[in-house]
Amino acid sequence: MSTQLNIPPMKRAQLVLGNKTLKEITDDICAPVESFPSKGWMALFVSAKTLFLFYILTIAMVVATGMGLLGVNHPVGWGTMIITFVFWVGIGHAGTLISAILFLFRQKWRTSVARSAEAMTVFAVMTAGIFPLIHTGRPWLDFWLFPYPNQRGPLWVNFRSPLLWDVFAISTYATVSTVFWFVGMIPDLATLKDRAQNKIRRTIYGALSLGWRGTAKNWSHYEMVYLILAGLSTPLVISVHTIVSFDFAVSNLPGWHTTIFPPYFVAGAIFSGFAMVITLMTLMRMGWPKFKDYITIDHMEVMNKIIMMTGLMVGYAYGSEFLIAWYSGNIYEQYVFFVSRAFGPYAWSYWIMICCNVVIPQLFWFKKLRRSIPVMFVVSIFVNIGMWFERFVITVTSLHRDFLPSNWGQYAWSMYDTAILVGSFGMFFTIFLLYLRVFPAISIAEIKPVMNVGKDNDSDNHSGSGSDNHNQGGH
Amino acid sequence: MAQKIVTSGIAGIFLDEDKVIAAAYKVRESGFVKFDAITPYPVHGMEEACGIKRSLIPYVTFAAAGFGLLAGLGLVYYTAAIDWPINIGGKPMFSLPAFIPIMFELTILFAALCTVGALFYMCKMPRIDPPVIDKDLTCHKFAIFIPENDIGYNQDRIEKLFKELGAAEVKKVAEY
Numbered sequence: 001m002s003t004q005l006n007i008p009p010m011k012r013a014q015l016v017l018g019n020k021t022l023k024e025i026t027d028d029i030c031a032p033v034e035s036f037p038s039k040g041w042m043a044l045f046v047s048a049k050t051l052f053l054f055y056i057l058t059i060a061m062v063v064a065t066g067m068g069l070l071g072v073n074h075p076v077g078w079g080t081m082i083i084t085f086v087f088w089v090g091i092g093h094a095g096t097l098i099s100a101i102l103f104l105f106r107q108k109w110r111t112s113v114a115r116s117a118e119a120m121t122v123f124a125v126m127t128a129g130i131f132p133l134i135h136t137g138r139p140w141l142d143f144w145l146f147p148y149p150n151q152r153g154p155l156w157v158n159f160r161s162p163l164l165w166d167v168f169a170i171s172t173y174a175t176v177s178t179v180f181w182f183v184g185m186i187p188d189l190a191t192l193k194d195r196a197q198n199k200i201r202r203t204i205y206g207a208l209s210l211g212w213r214g215t216a217k218n219w220s221h222y223e224m225v226y227l228i229l230a231g232l233s234t235p236l237v238i239s240v241h242t243i244v245s246f247d248f249a250v251s252n253l254p255g256w257h258t259t260i261f262p263p264y265f266v267a268g269a270i271f272s273g274f275a276m277v278i279t280l281m282t283l284m285r286m287g288w289p290k291f292k293d294y295i296t297i298d299h300m301e302v303m304n305k306i307i308m309m310t311g312l313m314v315g316y317a318y319g320s321e322f323l324i325a326w327y328s329g330n331i332y333e334q335y336v337f338f339v340s341r342a343f344g345p346y347a348w349s350y351w352i353m354i355c356c357n358v359v360i361p362q363l364f365w366f367k368k369l370r371r372s373i374p375v376m377f378v379v380s381i382f383v384n385i386g387m388w389f390e391r392f393v394i395t396v397t398s399l400h401r402d403f404l405p406s407n408w409g410q411y412a413w414s415m416y417d418t419a420i421l422v423g424s425f426g427m428f429f430t431i432f433l434l435y436l437r438v439f440p441a442i443s444i445a446e447i448k449p450v451m452n453v454g455k456d457n458d459s460d461n462h463s464g465s466g467s468d469n470h471n472q473g474g475h
Numbered sequence: 476m477a478q479k480i481v482t483s484g485i486a487g488i489f490l491d492e493d494k495v496i497a498a499a500y501k502v503r504e505s506g507f508v509k510f511d512a513i514t515p516y517p518v519h520g521m522e523e524a525c526g527i528k529r530s531l532i533p534y535v536t537f538a539a540a541g542f543g544l545l546a547g548l549g550l551v552y553y554t555a556a557i558d559w560p561i562n563i564g565g566k567p568m569f570s571l572p573a574f575i576p577i578m579f580e581l582t583i584l585f586a587a588l589c590t591v592g593a594l595f596y597m598c599k600m601p602r603i604d605p606p607v608i609d610k611d612l613t614c615h616k617f618a619i620f621i622p623e624n625d626i627g628y629n630q631d632r633i634e635k636l637f638k639e640l641g642a643a644e645v646k647k648v649a650e651y
Contacts, residue, residue, distance in 0.1 A: 010601055021615065022515065022614065022615035023611075023614060023615040026515075027613065032638065034488050061487040089649075100543070107484075112519060121496070135499070147550065147554055153559055154558065154559065155559065156554035156558065156559060157554075158561075158563060159554065159573065159574055159577055160557050160564070160566060160573040160574075162564050162575075162576075163579060165576040165580075168576065168577050168580040168581070169576065169580055172580040172583055172584045176584065176585060176587045179587060179588065180587075183591055183594070187515075187535075187613070190613045191515070191613040193540050193613075193615060194607065194610040194611070194612075194613045195610070195614070205601075206604060207603075208600075210595070210600040210601035210602065211599075211601055211602025211603060211604070211605045212598070213513065213605055214511065214513050214514055214515060214516075214613060215513050216511055216514065216518075216521045216522065216524075216525045216527060217511060217527055217597075217598075218501070218597075218598045219514065219516075219517040219518075220522050220527045220529075220530055220563045221530045221593075221594055221597045221598055222517070222598070223517050224529075224530035224533065224596065225530075225532055225590055225591065225593075225594040228532065228533060228586075228588060228590050229590060229591070230537050232536075232586055232587050232590075234584050235550040235579075236580075236584070239543045239579060239583075241513070243576055246576075265641065310601070312561055332537055340647065347556065354478040366563075375621075376634075389530075431519075444515075445515065445516040445517070446516070448515065448516040449516055449517065449518075449519065468478070
């Protein structure tokens with residue numbers, strides 16, 4: 001190439017605004033943990049907690065009376081429980097995507113949001129895990145799901161069933177993501193311990209920090225472990241939603257029996273998870289305006305781009321299902337997609353899903369809308385509504401009309417279905433709000449090495465600057 | 476890799492990341508081997524400066540992952556094909572493709588937990604109330620600590636060295 005293009009080097013966006021010093025970063029991030037709750041937090045917490053109590057009550061009634069309180073019956077044997085389970089597990093996926101996959105890709109912007117996204121993952125998986133346990137109908141026998149030597153033979157679990165793969169996938173995912181989240185927090189807990197003003201606080205954070213000291217040798221091991229955990233979490237997170245999709249795809253039911261399900265579910269999971277991250281980050285920025293220097297508009301914009309991209313992928317999957325149904329030549333497949341799902345009695349849910357997941361995220365093609373906090377907040381809520389309906393569409397519209405018209409029926413949605421669905425948000429938000437006040441919501445030790453990224457005349461004298469220069473090519 | 480036992484020594488406290496790296500190089504050049512650098516976050520280049528070898532934890536991960544894989548295989552093989560073989564859908568008793576998800580999940584589970592276990596072992600964690608040189612070392616200060624049992628330990632010499640290297644403070648540490 002003889003012509004040298006004279007383009008000025010692209011400038012990276014600053015990851016931390018406001019020219020903070022190390023001390024200021026620590027102070028800013030520790031502030032929510034060390035100060036008295038604001039009225040806004042209290043209001044949110046009281047409402048979330050009330051909803052949570054209501055949820056516990058609903059679950060108690062469902063367990064005490066039986067699954068008959070919910071709308072599941074023949075032919076729609078999977079209902080709210082499974083729909084909402086998949087919904088929450090899906091939300092959980094964005095956290096690991098941000099904390100592990102983006103870490104492997106050296107996306108430095110992930111640092112500001114990784115901690116809270118990871119927390120969201122852990123709490124979403126906790127919320128999700130309750131549903132299949134209740135769905136079994138006799139939750140007090142749920143330990144039968146695990147293969148342990150027993151006096152019934154021993155009668156072992158059926159390892160050929162996707163439902164059992166799910167038990168292993170979800171429990172492994174919950175364990176590993178909790179461990180990953182906690183290990184990432186150890187140095188920050190030591191920071192909180194050292195800042196503690198009273199003995200109780202010092203003792204608690206001292207115990208939680210496990211005696212972390214931050215010597216160079218410790219950091220050397222620590223960084224290696226973090227990298228390994230990121231490497232292990234990456235295939236794990238993809239496997240989990242793949243296996244969740246197997247719950248459906250391995251069956252023979254038209255509408256479920258689809259090879260596109262694993263990638264389609266994973267894309268949908270990331271889509272809904274990022275929407276939830278946007279919802280939560282918007283609230284965090286409102287609650288603690290200082291966090292706006294760390295979770296900047298640029299961060300939000302990048303996540304909105306991911307929402308738009310995964311939204312398109314999900315839309316592509318919706319489209320390709322029609323193509324494959326037509327191409328298969330199978331009348332049952334064609335009936336499900338061309339008649340029952342999009343134009344049948346549940347067509348409203350299908351079109352809500354299309355509007356929320358495919359149409360509304362297209363707003364993010366416009367930079368102005370992508371960078372507008374009110375717009376992204378509203379869109380993120382719509383995406384989550386749409387993603388809940390996606391699971392509703394998959395579960396209910398496939399079941400309600402299968403091969404034999406004499407076997408057709410409707411889903412008898414009851415008020416307990418609504419209560420369980422709404423109540424689960426109470427559980428999630430209660431735990432998340434408590435987390436915000438107990439643990440540092442942004443990784444202090446991780447944000448410090450990237451604090452100078454994108455600052456003027458500072459590209460060479462700081463840690464991590466070597467890889468910054470690498471990254472410039474990629475943008 | 477084992478860390479020093481509790482010992483006294485001298486710590487130089489620095490306020491700048493670049494200075495502490497330069498200091499670590501210099502301290503190592505001066506012949507100290509048991510010194511350690513304490514930083515609030517992983518400082519890029521500190522491993523080279525302190526001469527720390529690559530962590531051996533990946534080998535633990537690999538071994539644990541292999542063990543997890545075999546444990547998963549053993550579990551499904553024993554339960555499904557030996558202990559109580561049940562014909563499910565006419566599939567072979569040992570139907571490997573259906574068992575792969577279980578084996579995969581157990582591989583990841585064992586690898587992740589053992590990796591963290593190895594981290595705790597290497598860092599001597601959990602540890603109750605370890606001595607702290609300066610409370611700001613988890614916030615905005617950096618330190619280099621030279622224990623008294625290090626080769627060529629000489630209080631005046633070390634204090635002078637730290638001062639020359641730009642230490643903001645030189646502290647005698649009773650135990651670390």
